[in-house]
Amino acid sequence: MTLEQFFKQTPEAAVAFSGGTDSAFLLWAARHYGCRIHAYYMKTVFQPEFELEDARRLAKQLDVPMTVVDLDVLAIPEAAANGPRRCYHCKKALFSRLVEVARRDGYSLILDGTNASDDADDRPGMAALKELKVVSPLRECGITKTQVRRLSREAGLFTWDKPAYACLATRIPTYTTIRAEDLARIEQAETLLADMGFSDFRVRLYEGGARIQMTESQLPQLLDKRVEVVSALKPLFSAVLLDMELRQASV
Secondary structure: OOHHHHHHOOOEEEEEOOOOHHHHHHHHHHHHOOOEEEEEEEEOOOOOHHHHHHHHHHHHHHOOOEEEEEOOHHHOHHHHHOOOOHHHHHHHHHHHHHHHHHHHOOOOOEEOOOOOOOOHHHOOHHHHHHHOOOEOHHHHOOOOHHHHHHHHHHHOOHHHHOOOOOOHHHHOOOOOOOOHHHHHHHHHHHHHHHHOOOOOEEEEEEOOEEEEEEOHHHHHHHHHOHHHHHHHHOOOOOOEEEOOOOOOOOO
16 A cells, blocks of 8 residues: 555544654655644653654644644653653553544544554554554555655655654663653753754763763764863763763664
8 A cells, every 4th residue: 555545545634743754754645645634742751842843843834733732741650660661651641642632623543653664573652552543654555764764855844864863761771760850951961962063862861970872973073072062961960971882872
């Protein structure tokens, strides 16, 4: 099945819209193929402010109505406790709330931007989506992340080359209780680094310090700006460390 065929069979739907590359392209495709679509942005302390700004910008560009739904995710004990299944409990709460709001607005079908490159076995949150009968058209139509970026560029979406961005909760070590103040300083630190010209990186909490993960190509730039980086982050953390294992920052 192609996306065009999918949306020709889907006259209306609600889309879980994060402001990221995948859900942005899904929103465009739905609009392009004539589906009456409504975007819902789930706002929690796990999402940085720039994601909401990008979501609003893209929804305006596509002339798609967007509703921002607030959820106190730290009020969910299993999410705040940050165990191995945190993502499942978080997604279950978020999408349960989305289903409730969307149905109130007259939408019975909920779509999300999971693509064919996403590994279901490595993403506990996808089990929650399946339980709630959320449909993933990109995945069902076999569209990979590479294709999403190419098609997004052709469609003129500014999100086409946006780096993958996992939620802020992933910056906290498993079994470490998630606190709003820790998420806030991590978001502030990542904003400071982005303002210095860095991209595709993570600032992770490590025993009260900041552990920076960055792609290898940016290391020379990081070393050149070492004093500036430490000066900016030291007021927020007890130590500023560089992760030399160079693991993918996108996780």
